[in-house]
Amino acid sequence: MPVKLLSEHLFTPSLPQTHLSTVNPNRHIKPSYRAIPIFTRTFPHMLKHQCLSNKLRSPLLLTHQQQRAKTGLVRASKGLIDDEAELSDWVSELASDSVLTRDSGNGSSSNRGRGRDERGRGRGRVSSANRRRESDLGRYEKSDGQMGRESFGSFSRGKGRGGGDEMKGRNDGFVLPRREEGRGRVRGMGRDALGSSARSSRGNSRFGSGSEGGWKMPKTAGRGSELGYGRKQGGGSGEFSNGGKISIKGSVLIAKEGRVEEDDDEKRGGNSRKSLADFISEEDSEGEEEKDIDDDGDLFASNKVPSSPETSDSYLSETRFDQCPVSPLSLRGIKDAGYERMTVVQEATLPVILEGKDVLAKAKTGTGKTVAFLILVATPGRLKDHVENTAGFATRLMGVKVLVLDEADHLLDMGFRRDIEKIIDAVKQICHIALKRDHEFINTVEEGSEQTHSQVRQLHLVAPLDQQFSLLYVLLKEHIAEDVDYKVLVFCTTAMLTRLVADLLSKFNLNVREIHSRKTQSYRTRVSDEFRKSKGLILVTSDVSARGVDYPDVTLVIQVGLPAGKEQYIHRLGRTGRKGKQGQGILLLSPWEEFFLSTVKDLPITKASEPLVDPVTRKKVEQALSHVEMKNKEAAYQAWLGYYNSNKDVGRDKSRLVELASEFSRSMGLSIPPAIPKNILGKMGLRNVPGLRSK
Numbered sequence: 001m002p003v004k005l006l007s008e009h010l011f012t013p014s015l016p017q018t019h020l021s022t023v024n025p026n027r028h029i030k031p032s033y034r035a036i037p038i039f040t041r042t043f044p045h046m047l048k049h050q051c052l053s054n055k056l057r058s059p060l061l062l063t064h065q066q067q068r069a070k071t072g073l074v075r076a077s078k079g080l081i082d083d084e085a086e087l088s089d090w091v092s093e094l095a096s097d098s099v100l101t102r103d104s105g106n107g108s109s110s111n112r113g114r115g116r117d118e119r120g121r122g123r124g125r126v127s128s129a130n131r132r133r134e135s136d137l138g139r140y141e142k143s144d145g146q147m148g149r150e151s152f153g154s155f156s157r158g159k160g161r162g163g164g165d166e167m168k169g170r171n172d173g174f175v176l177p178r179r180e181e182g183r184g185r186v187r188g189m190g191r192d193a194l195g196s197s198a199r200s201s202r203g204n205s206r207f208g209s210g211s212e213g214g215w216k217m218p219k220t221a222g223r224g225s226e227l228g229y230g231r232k233q234g235g236g237s238g239e240f241s242n243g244g245k246i247s248i249k250g251s252v253l254i255a256k257e258g259r260v261e262e263d264d265d266e267k268r269g270g271n272s273r274k275s276l277a278d279f280i281s282e283e284d285s286e287g288e289e290e291k292d293i294d295d296d297g298d299l300f301a302s303n304k305v306p307s308s309p310e311t312s313d314s315y316l317s318e319t320r321f322d323q324c325p326v327s328p329l330s331l332r333g334i335k336d337a338g339y340e341r342m343t344v345v346q347e348a349t350l351p352v353i354l355e356g357k358d359v360l361a362k363a364k365t366g367t368g369k370t371v372a373f374l375i376l377v378a379t380p381g382r383l384k385d386h387v388e389n390t391a392g393f394a395t396r397l398m399g400v401k402v403l404v405l406d407e408a409d410h411l412l413d414m415g416f417r418r419d420i421e422k423i424i425d426a427v428k429q430i431c432h433i434a435l436k437r438d439h440e441f442i443n444t445v446e447e448g449s450e451q452t453h454s455q456v457r458q459l460h461l462v463a464p465l466d467q468q469f470s471l472l473y474v475l476l477k478e479h480i481a482e483d484v485d486y487k488v489l490v491f492c493t494t495a496m497l498t499r500l501v502a503d504l505l506s507k508f509n510l511n512v513r514e515i516h517s518r519k520t521q522s523y524r525t526r527v528s529d530e531f532r533k534s535k536g537l538i539l540v541t542s543d544v545s546a547r548g549v550d551y552p553d554v555t556l557v558i559q560v561g562l563p564a565g566k567e568q569y570i571h572r573l574g575r576t577g578r579k580g581k582q583g584q585g586i587l588l589l590s591p592w593e594e595f596f597l598s599t600v601k602d603l604p605i606t607k608a609s610e611p612l613v614d615p616v617t618r619k620k621v622e623q624a625l626s627h628v629e630m631k632n633k634e635a636a637y638q639a640w641l642g643y644y645n646s647n648k649d650v651g652r653d654k655s656r657l658v659e660l661a662s663e664f665s666r667s668m669g670l671s672i673p674p675a676i677p678k679n680i681l682g683k684m685g686l687r688n689v690p691g692l693r694s695k
């Protein structure tokens with residue numbers, strides 16, 4: 001059975017589709033002998049497994065494999081994972097600091113040409129790239145320190161600033177980094193494996209040069225081979241970072257979950273709860289994602305690899321898709337999507353996938369993992385719905401060979417297991433969810449490198465609740481002043497808090513949109529499209545935008561309040577700095593939320609100097625708050641209470657929780673906290689807690 005990477009004809013027009021119309025019954029790939037179910041996981045660094053079930057074996061590929069094996073790390077993963085409990089156990093084993101990454105070899109000749117059996121020895125080593133990064137960060141921090149409160153940004157304005165010590169802050173208060181200014185320097189802060197590898201592979205295409213379509217042995221010389229990704233056959237113990245994605249191999253589909261997050265309002269029972277299935281079907285935002293590709297296609301309509309000065313192309317390898325033995329149909333789809341060169345993770349995984357091996361790959365956010373699958377189709381709920389209700393659909397699915405569940409661990413967490421099983425059932429060739437013991441792990445993240453992108457500056461700001469709305473406003477104003485092409489995501493903890501913040505910000509005549517699960521699907525699709533295409537826009541969002549959503553050129557991600565966890569922090573942050581571009585992240589916490597910083601202490605988050613909120617600004621914010629609709633404040637209060645009540649740290653002490661909720665209520669300009677329906681208080685387990693008003 002030919003391997004098909006995308007089969008548009010499988011889907012009705014109502015199903016979202018990408019332009020990667022390729023399914024690849026190609027003559028280079030031999031028919032598969034069997035269908036091999038597979039998981040793909042993507043963890044904070046983004047891990048994915050991929051596989052095809054064909055058993056293509058090419059001497060050249062094997063040689064290629066051997067070549068790459070020299071260069072990197074090998075990581076073993078657990079073999080078969082057949083049930084959710086086991087999966088959960090596996091996930092919980094995946095401490096990020098236990099990930100064995102390849103030794104980058106960046107500049108280290110001693111690492112060159114290490115044999116396969118030596119891989120994995122790099123544990124604990126810090127790559128030179130990383131060391132460089134740390135030292136650069138140190139410089140920035142020092143600069144920040146010197147600049148004090150007037151120097152929030154790590155990147156100063158002006159020309160010709162080449163080093164941290166040359167950075168200057170604005171004298172007029174809070175300065176956000178300007179993307180332009182960070183160029184070059186940030187890239188120089190330390191290339192992660194992707195960047196290094198991409199650069200290094202220049203001229204040393206692993207697929208050989210030319211477009212004859214045949215496989216060529218990669219050359220070993222050069223940094224490409226030094227920095228190449230590690231690869232190893234699986235079967236050992238799993239030691240991956242937690243969180244992430246899982247894919248199931250055996251069919252042609254990718255279930256993209258990025259838009260299926262449930263807002264916490266609903267999770268916490270603070271408001272009338274929609275079933276997740278309803279949400280999914282309503283959300284159904286894969287349509288947005290498919291347009292994603294369209295939009296990106298527009299971006300690269302000339303089929304040129306983007307080379308804006310604001311863009312580091314280090315996420316791209318030198319290998320072109322037309323050097324890879326995929327069918328002309330596939331190539332056409334890829335070209336239509338605007339892709340010419342592979343990203344590093346695509347370059348690393350595709351040949352192995354085409355060998356027919358199960359693959360577990362690891363790469364950072366926004367580096368092309370999803371596209372590496374070459375297909376993008378549906379959310380599980382929608383797909384299951386078509387399987388069950390669309391005439392002839394299930395029959396068409398029967399030829400499917402590869403099924404990928406993007407962010408599948410998250411999908412399983414969210415209770416999609418049954419839907420997924422139904423889909424798997426429909427794709428007859430897939431008999432269970434598993435990763436073959438002989439799968440390969442390909443790691444494109446160098447050892448010792450951060451889980452986040454080095455070109456994304458991360459800051460935290462701790463301030464009492466009653467200052468936070470003003471601070472948020474000032475942060476945004478400063479950023480807008482610094483970057484005309486600003487494009488900001490403001491993450492809030494729940495849908496109702498999202499609505500409140502959007503309502504407030506719109507009072508300042510800022511160009512604001514909001515997106516969360518309480519908005520209709522058509523609204524969300526429209527706003528999502530608009531944000532994707534626009535510059536000069538702020539999108540206030542719940543976690544529906546946290547994962548898997550690809551908005552190009554986001555300049556700043558602000559996270560207000562306690563993120564659900566470290567993973568979520570990383571996923572949200574990953575909406576900026578995509579495709580090697582610059583980005584910034586600011587985490588705004590209350591003093592009693594500061595404990596969260598200890599959970600992300602291994603990330604390069606530095607303390608921001610507090611921006612100046614002058615009395616006029618404060619007054620302006622107070623006035624704006626007084627114009628925010630009361631129902632929005634009431635809903636926000638309730639959602640706030642629900643969210644923090646369910647947080648194991650904050651929600652433990654109920655009387656403290658109620659005090660903090662009152663503080664939040666005051667921060668919205670309310671002298672008395674709103675009353676909450678009794679049944680909601682009951683659902684939260686807060687019925688008789690003193691200080692709460694019920695109605």
Ligand SMILES: Nc1ncnc2c1ncn2[C@@H]1O[C@H](COP(=O)(O)OP(=O)(O)OP(=O)(O)O)[C@@H](O)[C@H]1O
Pocket residue numbers: 046293296338339340341342343346364365366367368369370371372547548549550552574578579
């Ligand atoms: N070969 C390529 N050439 C140019 N652009 C690409 C290529 N592959 C992917 N992209 C683009 O890079 C962006 C990020 O890709 P993608 O969403 O697949 O990343 P990801 O690693 O899955 O991100 P996340 O970890 O957030 O899910 C998208 O806009 C995608 O269209």
